[in-house]
Amino acid sequence: xxxxxxxxxxxxxxxxxVDAQQRVVNDFSIQVATxxxxxxxxxNSVLLKSIFNMGVPVSGKNLxxxxxxxxxxxxxxxxxxxxxxxxxxxxxxLVAMNAETAREDILGLHAGSVAIYDESLNLSQYRQxxxxxxxxxxxxxxxxxxEARLRKLVKNMVYVGVVAHxxxxxxxxxEAALAKQFAKKQKALDLNFGAVRAGADxxxxxxxxxxxxxxxxxxxxAGKIIIDGNSAAGLGAVFAGVTVVAWYPITPSTSLVEATxxxxxxxxxxxxxxxxxxxxxxxxELAAIGMxxxxxxxxxxxxxxxxxxxxxxMAEFSGLGYFAEIPGVIFDVQRTGPSTGMPTxxxxxDLLSTAFLSHGDTKHVILLPGSVKExxxxxxxxFDLAERLQTPVFVLSDLDLGMNNWMSDPFTYPExxxxxxxxxxxxxxxxxxxxxxxxxxxxxxxxxxxxxxTDHPKAAYFTRGSGHxxxxxxxxxxxxxxxxxxxxxxxxxxxRTLVPAPVVTGSGKASVGVIAYxxxxxxxxxxxxxxxxxxxxxxxxxxxxxxxxTQSVHEFVASHERIYVVEQDRDAQLASLLKLDLAADQAVxxxxxxxxxxxxxxxxxxxxxxxxxxxx
Amino acid sequence: xxxxxxxxxxxxxxxxxxxxxxxxxxxxxxxxLCAGCGxxxxxxxIIDALFxxxxxxxxxxxxxxxxxxxxxxxxxxxxxxxxxxxxxxxPSVATGAVLANHTMMALGVSGDGDTASIGMGQFVHMMxxxxxxxYIIEDNGVxxxxxxxxxxxxxxxxxxxxxxxxxxxxIDTCAxxxxxxxxxxxxxxxxxxxxxxAMLKAAIAHKGTVMLDVISPCVTFNDHEGSTKSYKFMQxxxxxxxxxxxxxxxxxxxxxxxxxxxxxxxxxxxxHLRLRKxxxxxxxxxxxxxxxxxxxAHENGEVLTGLFYVEPQKPxxxxxxxxxxxxxxxxxxxxxxxxxxxxxxVMAGLQ
Numbered sequence: 001x002x003x004x005x006x007x008x009x010x011x012x013x014x015x016x017x018v019d020a021q022q023r024v025v026n027d028f029s030i031q032v033a034t035x036x037x038x039x040x041x042x043x044n045s046v047l048l049k050s051i052f053n054m055g056v057p058v059s060g061k062n063l064x065x066x067x068x069x070x071x072x073x074x075x076x077x078x079x080x081x082x083x084x085x086x087x088x089x090x091x092x093x094l095v096a097m098n099a100e101t102a103r104e105d106i107l108g109l110h111a112g113s114v115a116i117y118d119e120s121l122n123l124s125q126y127r128q129x130x131x132x133x134x135x136x137x138x139x140x141x142x143x144x145x146x147e148a149r150l151r152k153l154v155k156n157m158v159y160v161g162v163v164a165h166x167x168x169x170x171x172x173x174x175e176a177a178l179a180k181q182f183a184k185k186q187k188a189l190d191l192n193f194g195a196v197r198a199g200a201d202x203x204x205x206x207x208x209x210x211x212x213x214x215x216x217x218x219x220x221x222a223g224k225i226i227i228d229g230n231s232a233a234g235l236g237a238v239f240a241g242v243t244v245v246a247w248y249p250i251t252p253s254t255s256l257v258e259a260t261x262x263x264x265x266x267x268x269x270x271x272x273x274x275x276x277x278x279x280x281x282x283x284x285e286l287a288a289i290g291m292x293x294x295x296x297x298x299x300x301x302x303x304x305x306x307x308x309x310x311x312x313x314m315a316e317f318s319g320l321g322y323f324a325e326i327p328g329v330i331f332d333v334q335r336t337g338p339s340t341g342m343p344t345x346x347x348x349x350d351l352l353s354t355a356f357l358s359h360g361d362t363k364h365v366i367l368l369p370g371s372v373k374e375x376x377x378x379x380x381x382x383f384d385l386a387e388r389l390q391t392p393v394f395v396l397s398d399l400d401l402g403m404n405n406w407m408s409d410p411f412t413y414p415e416x417x418x419x420x421x422x423x424x425x426x427x428x429x430x431x432x433x434x435x436x437x438x439x440x441x442x443x444x445x446x447x448x449x450x451x452x453x454t455d456h457p458k459a460a461y462f463t464r465g466s467g468h469x470x471x472x473x474x475x476x477x478x479x480x481x482x483x484x485x486x487x488x489x490x491x492x493x494x495x496r497t498l499v500p501a502p503v504v505t506g507s508g509k510a511s512v513g514v515i516a517y518x519x520x521x522x523x524x525x526x527x528x529x530x531x532x533x534x535x536x537x538x539x540x541x542x543x544x545x546x547x548x549x550t551q552s553v554h555e556f557v558a559s560h561e562r563i564y565v566v567e568q569d570r571d572a573q574l575a576s577l578l579k580l581d582l583a584a585d586q587a588v589x590x591x592x593x594x595x596x597x598x599x600x601x602x603x604x605x606x607x608x609x610x611x612x613x614x615x616x
Numbered sequence: 617x618x619x620x621x622x623x624x625x626x627x628x629x630x631x632x633x634x635x636x637x638x639x640x641x642x643x644x645x646x647x648x649l650c651a652g653c654g655x656x657x658x659x660x661x662i663i664d665a666l667f668x669x670x671x672x673x674x675x676x677x678x679x680x681x682x683x684x685x686x687x688x689x690x691x692x693x694x695x696x697x698x699x700x701x702x703x704x705x706x707p708s709v710a711t712g713a714v715l716a717n718h719t720m721m722a723l724g725v726s727g728d729g730d731t732a733s734i735g736m737g738q739f740v741h742m743m744x745x746x747x748x749x750x751y752i753i754e755d756n757g758v759x760x761x762x763x764x765x766x767x768x769x770x771x772x773x774x775x776x777x778x779x780x781x782x783x784x785x786x787i788d789t790c791a792x793x794x795x796x797x798x799x800x801x802x803x804x805x806x807x808x809x810x811x812x813x814a815m816l817k818a819a820i821a822h823k824g825t826v827m828l829d830v831i832s833p834c835v836t837f838n839d840h841e842g843s844t845k846s847y848k849f850m851q852x853x854x855x856x857x858x859x860x861x862x863x864x865x866x867x868x869x870x871x872x873x874x875x876x877x878x879x880x881x882x883x884x885x886x887x888h889l890r891l892r893k894x895x896x897x898x899x900x901x902x903x904x905x906x907x908x909x910x911x912x913a914h915e916n917g918e919v920l921t922g923l924f925y926v927e928p929q930k931p932x933x934x935x936x937x938x939x940x941x942x943x944x945x946x947x948x949x950x951x952x953x954x955x956x957x958x959x960x961x962v963m964a965g966l967q
Contacts, residue, residue, distance in 0.1 A: 225966035239959065241952030243944040244715050246708075263962075267954045274940040276951050278715040283741040287708040290701070290738070294712025297699055298677065299945025301952070302712060320702055410963040413956040418949050451945060452677045452697035453717050457641075459674060462690060464700040474690070 024212045026056045026081035028092035030163065033105045034156070035098050037069025042181055043156030044075040046192075048405065049177035050160070050169050051079050052226060055218040059085035060405050061600060066251065066343040072101045079215060085406060086523035087600040092213055093167075095159050096123060097137075106130060114211045116162055131211045133203075135162055140202055144194045154195045161199020166207065167215045171200065225410050229375040229401035230305075233331055234260035235411070236379025237303055238267060241418055242329075244302040245279045246291035251343045252399040253305040253333040260303075285313035292328040293321050293392075297463060299423075299451040301383050305331035307399075308341060311350055311357070318392055319358025320465040322488070325438070325447065327386035327393075327421070331379070334398040336598050345598030346399035348518055349569035354394050355547055355577060361485065365495045366394045366547040370503070370521040372406045378500065378545070380414055387421035389495050390446060398568070400600040401519040422448045426456040437461040437472040438484060445491030492548055499546030502553060506540030512614065513540045513560035515553075517574060519600065520566050526603035527610065534607075535616045544574075549581050557586050564610065566593045568601050634670035634866060642667045644692040654806030654832030655685055655754045659692045661809065662723070662752075665816035666693060669864060676721045677713055681706040681735060684761055685727030685754035685832075696723075704735025707742035710749055711933075716945035718934040721820070722749035729759045732768040732787045739789075743796035743825055745933040750819045750826040751798075753789055754806075756834035757845035764837030769829075775842030789829050791910040794903060794925045799824035799932075801906075802923040805850050806832040814860035815923060821864065823884040824932045831919070850919065857898055857909070857922035861890035883928050891923060900926050 030047070034040035041062075048060040059078050065071040078088050094109055096102040096117035103126060106115050111129040119134035137155050145154040164174050174196055182189040234256050237245075245264075247257045261279055268276045282288040288304045295302035306314065311332045321328055332354060336347040356363055365385060367378040378395055386393040422442075424435055429450070435458070438447045447470075450459040461472040469480040505525070506513075516524045521543050531537050542556045557563055557578070565575040572592040579587040593609045595601040610616075630638040642663045647656050666676070673695035680686035682703035689698045701709040706724050714722050731739050731753050742751065757770040766774075769789065770782045793801045800822045804812040812830065819826040831850055833839050839846045844853075858879075863869045865886040873880055873890060879900060881889040891900055899905055906925045913920045940947070 223967070225963055227966050235959075235962065239954055241947075241949060243947060243952060244712060246712065267958055268952070270940060273938065275938050276940050276944065276947055278934075278937050278939060278944060280711065280715070282708065283737055286705060287711075287738050287741065290705045290708025291712035291715070293701075294679075294699070294709035294714075295716040295945070296712070297709070298713040298716035299943070300712070300716035302716070316702055317705070410967075411959060413959045415956075418953060450697075451717075452713065453674065453720050453943065453946075455674055457674070457695050460695050460697045462698045462700065465702055466700065 022212045023214055024092070025214045025216050026079050026218060028213050029076055029078045029088045029090065030093040030095065031091045032075045032077075032095040032159070033098045033101055034073055034075070035069075035100075036064055036067055036071050036073040038156070039153035040073070040075065040097065040156045043160050044077070045405070046157070046174065046177045046181050047160050047163060048077050049180065049226065050164060050174040051077065051215055052221050052407065053173035053176050054169055054215050055221050056081065056215055057083040057085065057220050057407060059407060061087055061400065062404060063599065064344050072098050081218060081220070083220065084522065084526045084603070086526050087602045089602050089604050093163070095163065096121065097156070097159065114213065116159065116166070133162070133166065133207050135159070135199075135202060140198050141195065144198045145191060150191070154191060157192045157195035158199035161196040161201075162203045162207075164196065165200040165203035166209060166211070167213060169215045170217070171197070221407065223410065224407050226405050226407055227372050228255070228403055228405050229369070229372045229397050230256035230333065230403060231259040232372040232375035232411070233369070233379035233395065233397065233402070235263055236376040237329070237383070238263040239414060240301060240380040240383035242301045242303050242383065243277050244291065244295035244300040245277065245304070246282050246288040246295070246302070247280075247304050248282050248285045248288045248306065248310060250285070250307050250310045252335055252403045253307040253310070253331060255403060256305040256331055256333060285310040286317065289314040289317040289328070289330065292330070293317055293326045296326045296328040296386070297452070301387070303329040303331065303383075305333065307333045308335045308337060308343060309339070311354060315358045318364065319360060319362045321392035322358065322362045322364060323360070324463050324465055325390040325449075326463070327390055329382045329386050329393050329395065331395045331397070333402040334396060336596075342598045344399070346519070346600055347569060347596065347598065348398055348520070348567050349571070349573060349596065350396060351569070352571070352573040352576060354396060363492060364394055365389060365391060365499065366396055367500065368517040368545050368547070369395065369397050369401065370518050370543055370545065372401070372408045373411060374545070375401065376411045381500065384419040385495070385498060388419050388446070388498065389491060390421060390449060391491070396518065398519050422446055424448050424450050424454070424459075426454050426459065429454070429456040429458055434458045436470045438468065438487070439470040440487050440490065444494045445487050445489070446494060496548045496550055499548065499550065501550050502545055502556070503543045504540065504556065507538065508540055508559070510538045510540045511561040513542060513556060513563045514566055515542050515544060515556070515563055515574070515578065516566040517544045520568060523601045523603045523606055524566055527606035530603060530607050531610060535611065537614070537616060547577065549578065553578070554582065554586070557582060557589060561589065562591060563589050564591050564593050564613065566601070566606055568595050570594060570596045633667050635672060637667070637673075639663065639667045641673060641695060642693055644694045645690050647688075647691040649684055649687065650836050652835040653684070654756065654830075654834070655688050656691070657806040658752065658754055658812070658830055658832055659688050661812045661816055663692050664813055665820060669817055669820045670866070671721065671820060676723055677717070679706050679710045679713065679722060679724040681726050681730040683727040683730045683759070685725055686730055688725050688754065704730050704733070705738055706730070707735065707738035707751070711742065711745070711747055714747055714749060714934065715937070717943035718748070718939055719943050724749055724751045726751065726753050728753055728755040728757060728767040728769040732789060740792065740796055743793045743798040743827060746797050746799055746824045746930060748823050748825070748932040748934055750828070753827075753829045754832040755789075755829050755845070756832050756838055757843070758834050758838040760834050760837060771844040774844040777837060777840055788910055788914065790827065790924055791907050793825070793827035794907050797825070798827040799927040799930050800826040800923075801925040803829045803831070803921045805854055805921055806830055807847060807850060808854065808921070811856065811860060811921065814862045817864065818860065818862045818883065818887070818889045818923070821862075821883040821885045821887040822926075822928065824927070824930055844919075853919045855913070855918045855920050857895050857920050857924065858900065859892040859894060860923055861892065863888040863890065881926050881928060889923070889926065894922070900924060
């Protein structure tokens with residue numbers, strides 16, 4: 001991708017000297033350009049947590065290649081006193097550690113920004129309007145790291161020290177972050193902290209501060225946690241009592257299952273060393289979802305996680321799950337498509353295909369978490385909904401939410417008991433004398449099921465993806481088929497009342513509304529703040545959290561003149577899905593703001609489009 | 617549980633098995649397959665085996681894919697839950713179901729199209745895992761429901777009704793299953809009642825993957841001259857490699873047997889499988905030799921039947937997962953949902 005979209009085009013000017021008196025405190029972004037596989041991940045994480053430890057709201061985004069070692073990677077850290085955590089287009093401080101991209105990286109900076117780089121790169125030749133801090137990284141590293149093979153890794157900590165000194169991040173904050181990173185590894189901690197100090201010492205002795213950027217202690221991160229969305233979702237599944245996990249590794253969903261496995265091993269092994277869960281790395285995604293449905297049918301709380309091509313492969317079984325009415329939870333951490341697409345870039349382009357995944361008249365319940373906290377909460381809720389509704393439930397997050405670290409309030413323990421849905425026991429069957437698996441006894445479209453192994457001669461029923469009547473017997477009769485298909489629509493309407501309601505901000509009195517979902521939330525909120533500040537325009541905002549849409553979505557559209565649907569895909573998938581639900585005179589109110597270049601959506605882009613479209 | 621058919625005392629009722637059930641309780645719906653279809657005979661043998669072994673019907677899960685064969689679970693054991701899934705993907709559904717409830721017996725029925733073509737990916741991995749279940753291929757060499765195309769188990773040179781000659785070699789599902797890790801592998805013929813019944817009864821006693829390839833002629837599309845899966849061809853070419861005798865754990869065992877002519881295998885549940893050698897020096901516990909024999913038979917144009925390989929003690933997939941004794945599917949919330957204190961600890965670690 002080069003850095004094309006990561007920074008504004010540069011303006012050449014001769015004003016090399018930046019006014020250091022014009023202080024920019026706790027509101028800027030840092031970009032570290034490295035090579036993947038060089039071990040920069042832990043250095044970037046330490047830098048991010050050092051700022052967090054200073055009490056300053058911070059977010060980090062890893063823009064990495066689909067590769068193991070040797071290709072360019074960028075890590076951006078945004079410090080924001082106002083708590084904005086969306087990607088910021090503008091880069092203020094560049095740490096150029098990758099010789100191959102260094103020229104392009106510095107050319108992409110705006111005037112007045114900062115570049116820290118290895119002195120051999122001589123980057124000052126390209127820009128006179130950027131504050132340049134050349135550092136002899138190899139020399140500093142060699143002095144503190146006698147072991148040559150470790151130098152490549154340790155070198156990264158030297159830039160942490162340089163940046164910490166220049167931004168005036170307290171060394172105790174860095175040390176605390178390091179201690180956490182290298183918990184129980186004293187030797188590694190000593191070595192890395194030595195490198196940080198060497199970097200800071202060098203900066204203190206040889207670099208004179210010429211830029212305005214500073215971190216000053218705040219108290220805005222006390223009690224907050226830092227976690228990625230995939231770990232949060234895995235944690236949600238574990239607290240929901242997941243018992244069977246079947247998966248096939250695929251970026252960016254892999255870390256969701258790996259986190260789940262870690263938590264399961266910690267919290268779900270009995271004193272005798274027996275597991276209260278089963279994890280299977282399946283042969284492919286077809287098998288993974290097959291196992292999920294087999295397990296769900298037999299009573300387990302089962303899940304899989306996938307991305308990109310994986311969700312396409314799950315199409316056939318998803319239709320079976322819908323029609324045979326079997327619970328299961330499918331996490332789809334969206335990445336760009338079509339096809340293989342850009343596996344390490346984010347997207348929201350699976351929404352439409354997931355809503356109707358499989359042939360025939362199939363439609364699915366989808367949950368749309370918009371933060372790491374919601375990855376936990378909806379990751380948990382998905383299991384209750386799947387068993388209550390007896391259907392596969394999809395949780396759609398994305399790479400940005402799933403793989404990046406986010407600051408969050410701690411998660412709240414779900415006190416409510418698990419909802420295992422309508423399951424008949426042998427005692428129930430004694431009382432009832434039998435049951436019809438697909439009959440709508442309660443009028444909510446949801447039948448009663450039994451689990452294999454239920455000790456009653458009338459417990460069994462025949463599950464099939466072929467045409468069946470209310471008693472689960474094979475049928476090709478039109479009236480039997482219609483009865484089942486109509487009931488499934490009633491069940492979907494029941495789902496509408498059970499899924500999480502949208503989150504609405506604004507007075508409700510504005511003439512313009514915005515609808516978005518998922519990780520777009522952060523950028524939308526920031527854009528609407530800017531709209532208010534810069535243009536004194538108030539806009540109402542509804543973040544939808546599930547499909548099928550609740551009644552309140554209709555009301556929101558009806559009560560506004562124009563609606564901008566913000567989403568991270570090319571084909572206006574959320575808007576299309578909304579239009580399917582809306583009356584024709586309401587559907588015409590919808591206009592799209594689309595972002596789909598693979599990078600997380602940013603506030604500036606949304607703001608610019610809103611300003612143009614509203615003629616402000 | 618409420619037993620369905622308690623025989624009133626004094627009146628002679630139908631013959632019941634060791635758990636007091638008549639054979640009727642093992643039956644299923646009326647078959648919709650063609651009259652004379654080999655699959656119906658296999659269903660009958662499954663009923664006999666479950667009845668004779670005294671398996672509680674509710675303790676069985678029936679699983680299948682798509683095709684004529686996969687319809688057959690509707691024709692036996694109505695008192696057991698059944699899952700007719702999607703084409704070629706029964707192994708994954710079975711895997712999930714077994715993980716959710718490993719205390720039950722899983723019985724899968726597939727076909728040669730369902731297994732050896734569309735389902736090959738899942739088939740090989742199930743064999744490799746040694747998932748505890750019985751996997752039966754009702755093998756007729758053709759796709760029946762789509763009217764008679766060759767399947768991947770059709771022998772090279774065999775002829776369709778339309779005159780089309782198969783010019784590709786057959787996949788030997790037994791040789792594959794042995795090589796991949798299945799622990800009870802045999803081939804039988806739907807027309808050989810005695811052999812098939814003994815094999816099924818021993819299969820019920822086995823813990824691990826049982827893979828049975830049962831040649832089951834398709835009377836409509838593959839029972840003609842030139843077919844190698846016809847009744848006539850099988851009657852002429854069936855070469856049993858051993859004769860199976862099975863003594864279940866609940867029956868008295870006759871200790872006497874001739875070790876020179878018979879191999880005695882103690883099964884996991886304590887029952888005994890007695891294999892009388894019909895081919896000199898065939899050792900059904902030797903993996904390499906059994907695959908070698910199967911490959912050699914192909915070269916010679918023979919159709920070997922019998923129990924090819926058995927390894928009763930190898931840990932099954934559920935053993936390797938160290939599961940708790942109670943089924944995962946019915947674990948109480950007190951076991952599966954960690955406490956508020958646990959979440960608090962996790963949160964503290966993320967601060």
